[in-house]
Amino acid sequence: xxxxxxxxxxxxxxxxxxxxxxxxxxxxxxxxxxxxxxxxxxxxxxxxxxxxxxxxxxxxxxxxxxxxxxxxxxxxxxxxxxxxxxxxxxxxxxxxxxxxxxxxxxxxxxxxxxxxxxxxxxxxxxxxxxxxxxxxxxxxxxxxxxxxxxxxxxxxxxxxxxxxxxxxxxxxxxxxxxxxxxxxxxxxxxxxxxxxxxxxxxxxxxxxxxxxxxxxxxxxxxxxxxxxxxxxxxxxxxxxxxxxxxxxxxxxxxxxxxxxxxxxxxxxxxxxxxxxxxxxxxxxxxxxxxxxxxxxxxxxxxxxxxxxxxxxxxxxxxxxxxxxxxxxxxxxxxxxxxxxxxxxxxxxxxxxxxxxxxxxxxxxxxxxxxxxxxxxxxxxxxxxxxxxxxxxxxxxxxxxxxxxxxxxxxxxxxxxxxxxxxxxxxxxxxxxxxxxxxxxxxxxxxxxxxxxxxxxxxxxxxxxxxxxxxxxxxxxxxxxxxxxxxxxxxxxxxxxxxxxxxxxxxxxxxxxxxxxxxxxxxxxxxxxxxxx
Amino acid sequence: xxxxxxxxxxxxxxxxxxxxxxxxxxxxxxxxxxxxxxxxxxxxxxxxxxxxxxxxxxxxxxxxxxxxxxxxxxxxxxxxxxxxxxxxxxxxxxxxxxxxxxxxxxxxxxxxxxxxxxxxxxxxxxxxxxxxxxxxxxxxxxxxxxxxxxxxxxxxxxxxxxxxxxxxxxxxxxxxxxxxxxxxxxxxxxxxxxxxxxxxxxxxxxxxxxxxxxxxxxxxxxxxxxxxxxxxxxxxxxxxxxxxxxxxxxxxxxxxxxxxxxxxxxxxxxxxxxxxxxxxxxxxxxxxxxxxxxxxxxxxxxxxxxxxxxxxxxxxxxxxxxxxxxxxxxxxxxxxxxxxxxxxxxxxxxxxxxxxxxxxxxxxxxxxxxxxxxxxxxxxx
Numbered sequence: 001x002x003x004x005x006x007x008x009x010x011x012x013x014x015x016x017x018x019x020x021x022x023x024x025x026x027x028x029x030x031x032x033x034x035x036x037x038x039x040x041x042x043x044x045x046x047x048x049x050x051x052x053x054x055x056x057x058x059x060x061x062x063x064x065x066x067x068x069x070x071x072x073x074x075x076x077x078x079x080x081x082x083x084x085x086x087x088x089x090x091x092x093x094x095x096x097x098x099x100x101x102x103x104x105x106x107x108x109x110x111x112x113x114x115x116x117x118x119x120x121x122x123x124x125x126x127x128x129x130x131x132x133x134x135x136x137x138x139x140x141x142x143x144x145x146x147x148x149x150x151x152x153x154x155x156x157x158x159x160x161x162x163x164x165x166x167x168x169x170x171x172x173x174x175x176x177x178x179x180x181x182x183x184x185x186x187x188x189x190x191x192x193x194x195x196x197x198x199x200x201x202x203x204x205x206x207x208x209x210x211x212x213x214x215x216x217x218x219x220x221x222x223x224x225x226x227x228x229x230x231x232x233x234x235x236x237x238x239x240x241x242x243x244x245x246x247x248x249x250x251x252x253x254x255x256x257x258x259x260x261x262x263x264x265x266x267x268x269x270x271x272x273x274x275x276x277x278x279x280x281x282x283x284x285x286x287x288x289x290x291x292x293x294x295x296x297x298x299x300x301x302x303x304x305x306x307x308x309x310x311x312x313x314x315x316x317x318x319x320x321x322x323x324x325x326x327x328x329x330x331x332x333x334x335x336x337x338x339x340x341x342x343x344x345x346x347x348x349x350x351x352x353x354x355x356x357x358x359x360x361x362x363x364x365x366x367x368x369x370x371x372x373x374x375x376x377x378x379x380x381x382x383x384x385x386x387x388x389x390x391x392x393x394x395x396x397x398x399x400x401x402x403x404x405x406x407x408x409x410x411x412x413x414x415x416x417x418x419x420x421x422x423x424x425x426x427x428x429x430x431x432x433x434x435x436x437x438x439x440x441x442x443x444x445x446x447x448x449x450x451x452x453x454x455x456x457x458x459x460x461x462x463x464x465x466x467x468x469x470x471x472x473x474x475x476x477x478x479x480x481x482x483x484x485x486x487x488x489x490x491x492x493x494x495x496x497x498x499x500x501x502x503x504x505x506x507x508x509x510x511x512x513x514x515x516x517x518x519x520x521x522x523x524x525x526x527x528x529x530x531x532x
Numbered sequence: 533x534x535x536x537x538x539x540x541x542x543x544x545x546x547x548x549x550x551x552x553x554x555x556x557x558x559x560x561x562x563x564x565x566x567x568x569x570x571x572x573x574x575x576x577x578x579x580x581x582x583x584x585x586x587x588x589x590x591x592x593x594x595x596x597x598x599x600x601x602x603x604x605x606x607x608x609x610x611x612x613x614x615x616x617x618x619x620x621x622x623x624x625x626x627x628x629x630x631x632x633x634x635x636x637x638x639x640x641x642x643x644x645x646x647x648x649x650x651x652x653x654x655x656x657x658x659x660x661x662x663x664x665x666x667x668x669x670x671x672x673x674x675x676x677x678x679x680x681x682x683x684x685x686x687x688x689x690x691x692x693x694x695x696x697x698x699x700x701x702x703x704x705x706x707x708x709x710x711x712x713x714x715x716x717x718x719x720x721x722x723x724x725x726x727x728x729x730x731x732x733x734x735x736x737x738x739x740x741x742x743x744x745x746x747x748x749x750x751x752x753x754x755x756x757x758x759x760x761x762x763x764x765x766x767x768x769x770x771x772x773x774x775x776x777x778x779x780x781x782x783x784x785x786x787x788x789x790x791x792x793x794x795x796x797x798x799x800x801x802x803x804x805x806x807x808x809x810x811x812x813x814x815x816x817x818x819x820x821x822x823x824x825x826x827x828x829x830x831x832x833x834x835x836x837x838x839x840x841x842x843x844x845x846x847x848x849x850x851x852x853x854x855x856x857x858x859x860x861x862x863x864x865x866x867x868x869x870x871x872x873x874x875x876x877x878x879x880x881x882x883x884x885x886x887x888x889x890x891x892x893x894x895x896x897x898x899x900x901x902x903x904x905x906x907x908x909x910x911x912x913x
Contacts, residue, residue: 054763055755056775059748063733063777067817127817182813186781190742261746261875262780519536 092323191260276312630704860893
């Protein structure tokens with residue numbers, strides 16, 4: 001059937017770019033130990049929706065996320081799934097701010113009646129759980145904290161309570177990747193989505209997949225909504241059998257095709273490491289990121305480009321400058337036995353200036369924290385120990401089976417120092433139905449989060465801020481470091497007792513009953529053969 | 533141990549005689565009797581103590597709620613007779629008698645619904661729409677003409693006395709037909725069950741923008757012009773929450789269209805599987821409201837023009853189809869001269885045709901019937 005000729009045949013424009021823009025970028029960074037960091041970033045920006053829209057239109061922005069954020073009054077949402085630890089000694093600063101293992105959900109729900117916002121939070125976690133095929137519905141009041149100091153970004157809206165829910169034992173797999181990919185405008189059929197091969201993405205040392213929705217003001221001051229989907233993986237070409245010369249198609253087992261037709265920008269950026277790396281074909285342009293050269297391949301101009309990486313043999317590690325971030329944090333569990341234990345955190349400040357950090361530690365209710373045992377000590381560069389007083393302390397004690405205990409400290413770390421933070425807890429005794437299936441494994445306890453603002457004067461920008469600057473423009477740089485998880489093994493009851501009781505009782509009963517019955521009824525007599 | 537046994541028997545008061553001969557038969561009988569007794573008492577005891585509790589339906593209490601009398605649904609008819617006098621009570625009485633005569637008996641477990649006719653003068657008609665108007669006039673021949681807005685022009689040639697009977701029979705036929713259709717059990721329905729809120733989603737689905745054109749639509753104007761009036765009209769009955777989205781690169785459908793010399797086509801047996809692709813992100817996140825999906829499907833350039841051919845090998849006029857209780861799909865073929873890599877925007881005027889189709893499909897899915905009781909098939913003698 002023929003159309004009348006008044007269909008507008010516009011070239012790359014018309015009503016497409018008016019409301020929403022979509023950009024996709026891939027960063028490839030060869031790391032010091034031979035591994036490769038792949039960081040996918042898909043970003044949609046649109047004008048902030050007004051409250052009284054009755055018809056809602058989505059063109060590039062995913063409709064499911066838009067509906068969820070509208071229904072539960074969310075103006076800031078952050079969801080991430082991470083597996084594997086980020087090794088900052090070998091890999092430098094991470095490309096994303098969340099490296100905590102498990103699933104993390106953070107949302108700022110509009111101000112309102114506390115009971116209603118509690119039910120909005122529950123509705124939100126359940127809706128996200130349904131969309132992403134993850135068991136996020138286990139986030140309830142027992143693992144939700146409301147931190148006040150840690151996530152207070154300057155440009156986030158002040159109204160609304162920020163809720164932070166964490167599931168340290170959540171596994172990430174292809175089931176979570178598929179709905180994540182379906183939110184993209186071109187899914188995995190064109191553009192950079194073509195490279196999202198779950199077989200290679202989950203066979204990695206570090207895998208982090210996140211989704212963030214935030215409101216901000218753009219350059220002209222109009223309120224906009226920024227939606228980002230980021231995926232970072234650290235792939236090891238060695239385990240895949242690739243040597244010194246491999247192509248991007250070899251690494252992810254997928255070929256690049258044309259750029260996504262609705263993407264305003266579709267690029268692959270390769271960050272040049274310190275030593276020789278030869279790229280074929282020649283890039284569209286070169287630029288700088290975090291003090292290193294970047295080769296940019298524009299997929300609109302070079303569709304179906306197959307980038308070949310050729311590494312010159314390394315003489316030593318002298319070419320690699322130290323890329324460790326300024327602040328590192330590690331947390332350990334101390335103590336033995338089933339009745340008590342302690343937490344010890346080590347915060348290292350490698351810079352030569354004092355840094356204001358906030359430390360957030362959320363422990364579940366069954367680890368009963370004694371806040372009076374909190375002790376903070378600093379070891380300066382010359383080896384002397386001193387007590388450190390926090391600038392402010394926000395401690396929320398736990399309520400059994402209702403909320404976790406949350407400790408938030410604002411500290412000033414002296415330059416070139418190592419700060420140790422210690423406190424003790426008692427282990428609670430759980431009801432026997434509250435233990436997980438493998439009870440003797442223990443409970444994963446979520447990480448502590450150390451957050452600070454990166455001072456422009458002190459050293460290089462961390463990688464995630466450099467990426468943000470290169471793709472979106474300068475913004476303030478907030479760095480968050482997540483510590484490791486630990487396992488808290490709680491005293492377990494003897495789960496075999498019901499079985500023992502039943503066996504014992506039944507044996508006694510059988511023996512006793514049989515004996516007494518025989519005594520009552522059995523009689524011995526002389527048998528005489530019958531008369532014939 | 534025999535000594536202990538004897539002592540226990542003595543305690544129980546039995547004669548403690550040393551048995552030298554035992555009667556095998558007697559003991560056998562005793563043993564058998566005790567086994568039988570055990571089974572007789574034990575089996576029922578075990579059965580009653582380990583059976584799953586099934587609550588009985590309190591039929592007597594439920595029957596209290598069953599209405600003694602039938603549910604009465606009135607059909608209002610307003611008579612507009614400028615040139616003659618009409619006795620509305622008499623007509624109403626006659627019509628009701630005719631309807632009751634035509635009614636078949638109720639089965640015992642059927643919900644009893646009784647349609648009645650209310651006949652009033654036009655002057656008493658309310659402002660809200662939804663009533664039937666009969667305009668009577670004198671004419672040579674008796675005839676009924678059905679007009680829009682539920683108006684029927686009835687031309688009557690009878691004398692004054694028989695006029696009422698004619699009108700009453702017309703009204704009775706209409707109402708009885710409605711009641712009969714309601715009471716008949718219908719098969720699989722196309723419309724969704726009633727819900728106070730529905731979530732309606734309009735999706736522009738482009739199969740392949742890389743080998744074809746990137747498509748977008750001027751949805752804001754079209755939705756405001758074509759969808760909003762319908763949503764506002766339906767507001768007293770059900771709330772429709774409308775949202776639209778574009779799937780820019782959705783991939784092929786699960787059924788591959790069959791090739792033809794001039795494009796491709798789909799047959800009716802392929803249609804139920806057409807919308808079943810896992811990559812078409814159509815799921816709604818609304819926890820309560822049932823969702824209705826409408827897809828404007830732009831096929832890949834090599835499949836264009838895609839047509840739907842029905843069983844009689846005729847091309848469908850609208851190139852659209854309804855999926856029962858789910859939604860509707862309309863196929864939009866791009867102009868023949870579209871090149872690969874172009875960017876097409878479907879304008880508001882072109883969307884008018886598609887939204888006309890969608891609104892008609894939406895009426896069907898919500899349950900609005902296209903056949904009114906005033907059918908041309910109602911004969912008037």
